Amino acid sequence: xxEVEQDPGPLSVPxxxxxxxxxxxxNSAFQYFMWYRQYSRKGxxxxxxxxxxxxxxxxRFTAQVDKSxxxxxxxxxxxxxxxxxxxxCAMSSDAYSGAGSYQLTFGKGTKLSVIP
Amino acid sequence: NAGVTQTxxxxxxxxxxxxxxxxxxxxxxxxxxxYRQDPGMGLRLIHYSVGEGTTAKGEVPxxxxxxxxxxxxxxxxxxxxxxxxxSVYFCASSYSQGDPSYNEQFFGPGTRLTVL
Numbered sequence: 001x002x003e004v005e006q007d008p009g010p011l012s013v014p015x016x017x018x019x020x021x022x023x024x025x026x027n028s029a030f031q032y033f034m035w036y037r038q039y040s041r042k043g044x045x046x047x048x049x050x051x052x053x054x055x056x057x058x059x060r061f062t063a064q065v066d067k068s069x070x071x072x073x074x075x076x077x078x079x080x081x082x083x084x085x086x087x088x089c090a091m092s093s094d095a096y097s098g099a100g101s102y103q104l105t106f107g108k109g110t111k112l113s114v115i116p
Numbered sequence: 117n118a119g120v121t122q123t124x125x126x127x128x129x130x131x132x133x134x135x136x137x138x139x140x141x142x143x144x145x146x147x148x149x150x151y152r153q154d155p156g157m158g159l160r161l162i163h164y165s166v167g168e169g170t171t172a173k174g175e176v177p178x179x180x181x182x183x184x185x186x187x188x189x190x191x192x193x194x195x196x197x198x199x200x201x202x203s204v205y206f207c208a209s210s211y212s213q214g215d216p217s218y219n220e221q222f223f224g225p226g227t228r229l230t231v232l
Contacts (some may be wrong), residue, residue, distance in 0.1 A: 003119075006158075008156065011217070019130050032219065034220070041225050041226070042226070043120075043208075043225050044159075045223065046221075046222075049220065088158070088159070092219055103149075104219070104221055106158055106159045107158065108157065108158035
């Protein structure tokens with residue numbers, strides 16, 4: 001079993017739809033959870049991060065972490081064509097918990113297309 | 117600030133040729149990373165460095181070497197290129213003293229390498 005599982009899609013939705021992207025993980029030491037967005041032929045860039053469990057909202061984006069289920073989600077409200085990209089989840093343990101903990105473990109990414 | 121830059125952007129090699137990819141960052145980051153990204157495989161860590169003069173192997177180090185002689189630069193070398201090394205290579209950097217501990221990684225724009 002991979003440490004981080006993410007459905008690669010592709011996922012195609014109409015403009016204005018609510019999008020739900022998800023990852024599951026197996027390593028209970030993960031404490032930091034991130035979502036990166038990668039436009040075509042570009043490098044990934046950090047979209048949101050959360051620490052431990054809970055929700056975090058930033059504009060149309062909401063990140064949720066359920067550590068008891070080892071499940072994280074990213075919701076996009078009122079999706080726009082400009083949201084079309086590949087979304088990668090990433091996780092790490094506490095940055096101060098020892099060698100290697102600064103490394104990120106990435107999901108394979110979900111390719112999202114928002115159709116006008 | 118330029119952030120993370122990569123040179124070159126594109127390269128075509130013949131099997132057996134060698135080349136060096138250059139990564140530079142101007143954020144005074146301690147940690148630097150080289151990834152490769154292949155369809156269906158996600159981002160895979162090749163080598164990383166936790167400081168000037170130090171390097172370590174990641175998930176897929178075979179066929180690659182790295183050096184970090186200066187804090188701001190991280191070089192990835194292919195001594196004898198193989199078609200299996202055709203990929204998109206991303207450099208990333210993270211962590212300055214005093215940063216929050218979630219360890220956001222900043223990515224460069226990528227180098228598209230084709231080995232014939």
